[in-house]
Amino acid sequence: MSTAYPHLLQPLDLGFTTIKNRVLMGSMHTGLEEEKGGFAKLAEYYEARAKGGVGLIVTGGISPNFRGRVAPFGSELSRPWQVAKHRLITDAVHRHDSKICMQILHTGRYAYHPFSVAPSKIKAPISPFTPKAMSERQIRTTIAHFARAARLAQKAGYDGVEVMGSEGYLINQFICPRTNQRSDQWGGSFENRTRLAREIIKAVRAEVGPNFIIIYRLSMLDLVPDGNTFEEVIALGKTVTELGVNIINSGIGWHEARVPTIVTSVPRAAFSWITAKVRQHLSVPVVAVNRINTPEIAEQILAKGEADMVSMARPLLADPEFVNKAAANQAHRINTCIACNQGCLDHVFENKRATCLVNPFACYETELKLTAVAQPKQIAVVGAGPAGLAFACYAAERGHKVSLFDSAGEIGGQFNYAKQIPGKEEFHETIRYFNQRVTELGITLHLNQRQTAQSLLAGKFDDIVLATGIVPRQLQLPGSDSSKVLSYLDVLRDRKPVGARVAIIGAGGIGFDVAELITTEQSPSLSVTEWSRIWGVDSQYSERGGLTKPGKEHNPREVYLLQRKTSKVGDGLGKTSGWVHRATLKQKNVQMIAGVTYKEITDQGLVIEVNGQTSVLEVDHIIVCAGQLPLRELQQELIAAGQSVHLIGGADVAAELDAKRAMRQAAELAVVI
Ligand code: FAD
Ligand code: NAP
Numbered sequence: 001m002s003t004a005y006p007h008l009l010q011p012l013d014l015g016f017t018t019i020k021n022r023v024l025m026g027s028m029h030t031g032l033e034e035e036k037g038g039f040a041k042l043a044e045y046y047e048a049r050a051k052g053g054v055g056l057i058v059t060g061g062i063s064p065n066f067r068g069r070v071a072p073f074g075s076e077l078s079r080p081w082q083v084a085k086h087r088l089i090t091d092a093v094h095r096h097d098s099k100i101c102m103q104i105l106h107t108g109r110y111a112y113h114p115f116s117v118a119p120s121k122i123k124a125p126i127s128p129f130t131p132k133a134m135s136e137r138q139i140r141t142t143i144a145h146f147a148r149a150a151r152l153a154q155k156a157g158y159d160g161v162e163v164m165g166s167e168g169y170l171i172n173q174f175i176c177p178r179t180n181q182r183s184d185q186w187g188g189s190f191e192n193r194t195r196l197a198r199e200i201i202k203a204v205r206a207e208v209g210p211n212f213i214i215i216y217r218l219s220m221l222d223l224v225p226d227g228n229t230f231e232e233v234i235a236l237g238k239t240v241t242e243l244g245v246n247i248i249n250s251g252i253g254w255h256e257a258r259v260p261t262i263v264t265s266v267p268r269a270a271f272s273w274i275t276a277k278v279r280q281h282l283s284v285p286v287v288a289v290n291r292i293n294t295p296e297i298a299e300q301i302l303a304k305g306e307a308d309m310v311s312m313a314r315p316l317l318a319d320p321e322f323v324n325k326a327a328a329n330q331a332h333r334i335n336t337c338i339a340c341n342q343g344c345l346d347h348v349f350e351n352k353r354a355t356c357l358v359n360p361f362a363c364y365e366t367e368l369k370l371t372a373v374a375q376p377k378q379i380a381v382v383g384a385g386p387a388g389l390a391f392a393c394y395a396a397e398r399g400h401k402v403s404l405f406d407s408a409g410e411i412g413g414q415f416n417y418a419k420q421i422p423g424k425e426e427f428h429e430t431i432r433y434f435n436q437r438v439t440e441l442g443i444t445l446h447l448n449q450r451q452t453a454q455s456l457l458a459g460k461f462d463d464i465v466l467a468t469g470i471v472p473r474q475l476q477l478p479g480s481d482s483s484k485v486l487s488y489l490d491v492l493r494d495r496k497p498v499g500a501r502v503a504i505i506g507a508g509g510i511g512f513d514v515a516e517l518i519t520t521e522q523s524p525s526l527s528v529t530e531w532s533r534i535w536g537v538d539s540q541y542s543e544r545g546g547l548t549k550p551g552k553e554h555n556p557r558e559v560y561l562l563q564r565k566t567s568k569v570g571d572g573l574g575k576t577s578g579w580v581h582r583a584t585l586k587q588k589n590v591q592m593i594a595g596v597t598y599k600e601i602t603d604q605g606l607v608i609e610v611n612g613q614t615s616v617l618e619v620d621h622i623i624v625c626a627g628q629l630p631l632r633e634l635q636q637e638l639i640a641a642g643q644s645v646h647l648i649g650g651a652d653v654a655a656e657l658d659a660k661r662a663m664r665q666a667a668e669l670a671v672v673i
């Protein structure tokens with residue numbers, strides 16, 4: 001069979017070993033590393049990705065010593081007795097002809113504990129702890145600890161290690177003047193600032209011998225002031241290569257950078273240009289990263305010669321079978337990562353186990369299992385939003401006979417509104433995926449059919465799952481019946497015209513999304529060039545760090561985004577994406593006001609009180625995004641008729657509902673029903 005992805009599926013020969021294709025599963029912490037019994041779960045998690053065809057896996061970061069740990073109980077490889085648990089992982093991966101490298105990560109000043117160390121005593125803006133400046137002796141010991149971790153990794157059966165030299169971690173902190181103000185042989189000149197990186201690579205290579213992969217994660221674009229110049233990046237890349245690095249992986253942006261690098265509004269492959277620019281100067285394979293989530297994009301990068309491999313982390317969380325599906329020319333069957341960060345990175349930053357919004361089984365491989373049923377049931381699922389779709393597919397996978405109903409003309413529920421928001425176009429992919437799954441699993445789909453208790457009871461189902469979602473909360477204010485008042489459904493579903501001056505009541509996820517929609521002229525997605533201009537990413541690399549002055553995006557409207565709480569507007573948004581939403585709207589001069597009391601709606605506009613001061617926002621429209629209430633009108637009648645009924649998603653609990661919770665609840669019900 002000829003493949004649509006010849007470059008992606010081509011083996012990569014490193015001389016002493018061959019990687020079976022060009023897919024590198026990028027390093028991602030899961031939280032299982034620190035859980036009791038977590039390595040057995042990790043083994044199954046990685047095995048699923050190896051079985052799914054990934055060429056080379058890089059583990060989540062493992063610290064070479066105590067001070068370098070991410071958090072007080074963060075994972076570390078420094079003692080021989082720790083080797084055995086890593087063996088579980090390497091054995092599992094090697095059962096499937098994949099390779100696996102362990103990432104050695106010293107966090108430096110990003111450590112979330114009081115024992116952090118760094119080149120200089122300068123606190124990171126994203127950590128509450130001020131690091132101690134490392135003594136010369138500590139530096140030497142740390143180098144030895146990297147070598148020790150590599151030796152132990154080799155003993156544990158890994159095929160290599162990745163030395164984490166980017167994203168603002170310890171090695172990167174030494175390399176950049178921003179964080180290195182030392183005046184000894186480890187600071188000052190470029191030669192001195194890169195000494196740590198060189199010494200680590202030398203020590204690791206000496207320890208592991210020639211036939212062991214060393215990947216170096218090179219910070220190609222620091223995206224912070226006082227980062228490196230392009231010439232310095234190249235010089236460092238060449239030096240570590242000469243010292244024995246086999247693969248250069250790309251690092252894009254420090255964690256403290258104020259430029260988003262992986263959230264969903266970052267265009268696909270937005271940073272492959274820098275990998276291409278660096279690759280021209282290097283003699284070893286180079287890996288492209290960030291916002292690569294389809295085989296088409298990956299293939300394009302490789303075919304254009306921008307990189308030799310592509311790194312994907314989240315896309316393999318979303319679909320462990322990504323590579324096999326691509327190899328079988330079935331890209332349309334891939335469960336695409338929508339770059340929401342909600343299940344993965346947000347969890348990691350909240351010290352919770354990672355998972356995936358679109359694949360609740362990720363990192364729960366040993367706990368949530370879809371085993372075949374002995375006695376298939378006839379199940380009706382009412383509502384084809386994320387909860388209903390997920391449940392219908394998981395139940396059908398187990399062998400149940402599923403009928404899926406929706407009153408709308410298409411599946412997707414509220415994802416059909418989410419996908420219209422500029423920068424959230426990836427949500428189309430989830431709907432495409434579920435359309436495919438519904439067909440291939442033989443689920444009977446009934447669209448344009450609003451169900452009643454009678455219609456459902458007539459179907460004589462064994463179980464009925466109500467996934468009917470929500471209704472928007474309505475305003476109870478004098479004047480709320482004014483023609484100025486619109487609900488978010490009026491705007492997103494019914495496309496009612498919106499005036500030039502707008503107040504949005506409610507600054508939750510939907511309020512922010514509506515603000516984004518009505519302040520954006522250029523939709524759908526921005527091009528990489530336009531996006532880079534707005535965020536100040538300099539593809540000319542004329543300044544240190546690759547930053548330039550951010551540009552402006554034209555906003556056609558005057559918008560107020562309001563909430564009653566006195567906390568910062570947008571505080572409840574995702575940990576790793578909320579700041580991007582806030583920065584985008586700020587850049588477009590959206591007025592975000594907290595501590596608002598809504599008084600009334602008049603012909604003039606919205607009367608509000610803030611800090612005891614009453615004022616009128618003279619607006620053409622008021623869009624209500626004031627939360628949601630569960631829609632479960634069918635429940636009582638069905639129960640009264642003796643029917644077995646289950647509620648999932650918004651129909652169950654609408655408060656603080658998101659698609660991650662809706663789909664997880666669907667999975668939890670599907671494994672037991
Ligand atoms: P819904 O998606 O509401 O689906 C319910 C379905 O039931 C609907 O299709 C409806 O037509 C159908 N239905 C109802 N009654 C009947 C009946 N009697 N007969 C037949 N069919 C019926 N969540 C996130 O996690 N991340 C995001 O980034 C995000 N962005 C969003 C952006 C916007 C603009 C909006 C509006 C929502 C967003 N959400 C997001 C929220 C997310 O979409 C919801 O949490 C999720 O859709 C809830 O899933 P659900 O299946 O419970 O309900
Ligand atoms: P939400 O996040 O709960 O926000 C509701 C907003 O309405 C809040 O700002 C709340 O703030 C306000 N509000 C609540 N009751 C009100 C009342 N009676 N009168 C006036 N204002 C009121 O809900 P949502 O925006 O409707 O979003 C629904 C769900 O979709 C959310 O849970 C969210 O997680 C999910 N979603 C997520 C994203 C994402 O990017 N992750 C995007 C969109 C939606 P005050 O009470 O302070 O006024």
Ligand code: SF4
Pocket residue numbers: 314315317318336337338339340341342343344345355356357358359
């Ligand atoms: Fe991708 Fe969202 Fe899943 Fe993370 S949670 S892997 S970003 S789809």
